[in-house]
Amino acid sequence: MKPKHCIKDNAIAPKRAARLTVMTVFILAAAHALAGESRILMGPYVSSVTPDSAKVMWVTGRDASAGSVAYAGGKAEAVLSGFDGRKEVLHTAALKGLTPSTTYEYEIVDTGSDGSFITAPEPGNSVKTLRFIVYGDTRTKPDRHRSVSEAMANEKDVSFVAMSGDLVSRGETWRAWEKEFFTPGRSYLRKMAVWPVRGNHEDEAIFYRELFDLPGNERWYSFDYGNLHFIALDCYAKGKDRDAQLEWLKLDLESTKAEWIFACYHAPTFNIGGHASKWGAKDVLPILEDRGVDVVVTGHSHLYERFVPIGPTGKKPLIHIVTGGGGAPNASAKESALLEGGAGRSALHYCLFEIQGNTLTMVVKQPDGTVIDNMTLVKKDGMYQDDVMKKSVETGRARELIDSSQRK
Numbered sequence: 001m002k003p004k005h006c007i008k009d010n011a012i013a014p015k016r017a018a019r020l021t022v023m024t025v026f027i028l029a030a031a032h033a034l035a036g037e038s039r040i041l042m043g044p045y046v047s048s049v050t051p052d053s054a055k056v057m058w059v060t061g062r063d064a065s066a067g068s069v070a071y072a073g074g075k076a077e078a079v080l081s082g083f084d085g086r087k088e089v090l091h092t093a094a095l096k097g098l099t100p101s102t103t104y105e106y107e108i109v110d111t112g113s114d115g116s117f118i119t120a121p122e123p124g125n126s127v128k129t130l131r132f133i134v135y136g137d138t139r140t141k142p143d144r145h146r147s148v149s150e151a152m153a154n155e156k157d158v159s160f161v162a163m164s165g166d167l168v169s170r171g172e173t174w175r176a177w178e179k180e181f182f183t184p185g186r187s188y189l190r191k192m193a194v195w196p197v198r199g200n201h202e203d204e205a206i207f208y209r210e211l212f213d214l215p216g217n218e219r220w221y222s223f224d225y226g227n228l229h230f231i232a233l234d235c236y237a238k239g240k241d242r243d244a245q246l247e248w249l250k251l252d253l254e255s256t257k258a259e260w261i262f263a264c265y266h267a268p269t270f271n272i273g274g275h276a277s278k279w280g281a282k283d284v285l286p287i288l289e290d291r292g293v294d295v296v297v298t299g300h301s302h303l304y305e306r307f308v309p310i311g312p313t314g315k316k317p318l319i320h321i322v323t324g325g326g327g328a329p330n331a332s333a334k335e336s337a338l339l340e341g342g343a344g345r346s347a348l349h350y351c352l353f354e355i356q357g358n359t360l361t362m363v364v365k366q367p368d369g370t371v372i373d374n375m376t377l378v379k380k381d382g383m384y385q386d387d388v389m390k391k392s393v394e395t396g397r398a399r400e401l402i403d404s405s406q407r408k
Contacts, residue, residue, distance in 0.1 A: 039061070041059045041060055041061065041088065041182075042059035042177065042211075043189065044189070045182070045190075046115070046189075046192070047193065047195075047214065048214065049120055049159075049160065050120055050223075051098070051123075052100065053119075054098065054104070054119065055093065055213050056092075056093045056095060056108070057091065059182075059211070060088065060091065061087065061088055061089075062089060066080045067091050067108060067109060067111070070109055073097050073098060075109070076093040076095050077093065083207065083211075084210065086174060090210065100119055100121055100122045100125070101128050102118065102119050103117070104117055114190070115189075115190035115191065116191055118157070118158075118159045120225040120226070122226070123224040123226070123258070124226070124258070127357070128226055129355070130226050130354065130356075131156075131157050131158050131159060131352065131354045132158060132160050132161065132225070132228075133155065133158055133161045133192070133352050133353070134161070134162045134164060134321075134323055134353065135148065135164065135326045135351065136166060136199070136298075136299030136323055136324050137164070137299045137324035138163070138168075138326035139166045139169040139181075139327065141327045142183065142184040142327070144348055145180065145184040146183075146185075147348065149184055149189075151369070152187075158188075158191070158352075159192065160192055160195055161188060161194050162195045162197075162232070164264055164265070164297055164298055164299030164323055165198055165202065166199030166200065166202070166266065166299060166300070166328065168180045168202070169201055171201060171207055171208055172206070177211065194212070195232065197234070197264050198234050198236060205218075219234040219245075220232060220237070220245045220249070222256075224258060227258050227259040227260055228258055228259075228261075228262065228355055230261075230264065231253075231261070231262065231263045232265070233264070233280075233284070235265050235280070246283060246287065250291070253287065253292070259357075259358065259379065260294055260295075260355055260360060261291075261292060261294050261295075262293070262294065263296045265279070266279075266299050266300050267280075268299075268300060268301065268305075269284070269285050270307050270310065270338070270398065270399075271300070271301055272305060272338070272339060272402065272405070273333045273344045274302060274324065274331035278402075289318060289395065292316065292382075293318055294316075294360070294379075295321065295360075296320045298323070300322075302324040302325060302329060303322065303332075303333045303344045303346045303347070304321075304323055304333075304344055304346075304347065305322040305345075306340045306364075306373055306375065307320040307321075307398075308392070309384070309389070309391055310393050310398045312394065312395055313394050316383050317388075317392040319375070323351050325345075325347055325349040330346045330347065330348075332346060336401075338393065338401055338402065349364050349372060350364070351363075351364050358378060358380065359377070360376070361374070361375065362376075
């Protein structure tokens with residue numbers, strides 16, 4: 001017969017095992033909870049790229065460690081910042097001492113997340129070929145956005161992506177940023193820097209400004225890549241803010257020496273289908289025309305439109321493009337003699353630009369690779385090639401034709 005104390009010990013063994021099991025489950029659950037807080041919820045993505053620096057950013061739940069980013073130049077420690085009314089945190093690692101026009105791979109230490117980006121060419125460099133994408137209106141339909149994003153990610157040597165606004169359906173809804181923008185856009189965000197502009201669906205732009213690290217006041221700003229000067233404007237600045245933006249725009253354009261100048265904002269100045277918008281026609285457009293802007297890229301209407309060259313008589317015209325096919329429900333396209341090809345296109349798409357010296361090309365693609373438009377501009381002595389100049393329509397006349405067609 002076994003000793004009584006052994007019988008007693010054997011009797012309580014299952015209870016101890018049960019307690020240990022409960023403790024183990026509790027510890028594992030706590031570990032999983034902490035891991036869930038530190039798991040990357042949005043990103044990584046890259047912002048504020050210059051010839052010698054960049055910022056790698058990602059969002060987690062609360063996290064005791066800010067983390068770090070390893071790259072060819074060493075390791076950059078991240079800093080933490082919060083979001084309005086939220087417990088999540090933003091990690092921002094500033095990478096410095098980089099080489100212009102160079103592809104850098106990076107890894108967020110101890111997370112398994114990595115990515116790459118291309119630093120900007122030095123301002124004024126017209127030798128390096130520059131490739132970039134502009135698209136917009138990615139809101140509401142994540143699966144549609146994902147199809148565009150994955151196609152963009154397959155493009156080679158793209159330095160950055162500029163967004164013409166309406167990244168999400170409700171900028172004040174935190175969940176929308178993960179669901180509609182960062183998750184479906186993950187494939188290209190890991191490869192290319194992103195430069196957004198504010199759309200009407202970004203609301204008061206609180207999360208928009210907290211999520212992205214942009215120059216200046218972040219609502220309107222500019223940056224340079226080689227011989228490209230790129231301007232982002234805020235269509236929803238009002239009163240004194242609008243006046244301040246106009247003054248800033250004049251000074252910014254006066255100070256640039258770049259060969260190519262782009263302006264990007266959300267609501268179009270010229271637009272046939274969709275919202276038929278004409279934002280900035282009286283105050284912004286004259287500044288863009290007077291100071292030599294080449295291409296204006298907008299969104300808002302969920303379709304694609306490229307207008308014939310429009311500008312003042314005797315001066316270099318502007319090329320106005322509406323690109324709102326990033327994922328939002330399609331808008332109906334319409335016919336017009338002012339549109340290249342005679343009509344807009346109601347389709348998911350993105351615009352791929354390439355600049356090589358005094359030549360700019362654009363190819364507009366659907367997610368399956370179908371090309372729906374292409375364009376070549378060659379600049380000489382401040383003008384475009386003859387076939388482009390011959391199609392130019394005077395600004396006032398273009399507005400009259402649009403207004404007349406919309407009254408019918």
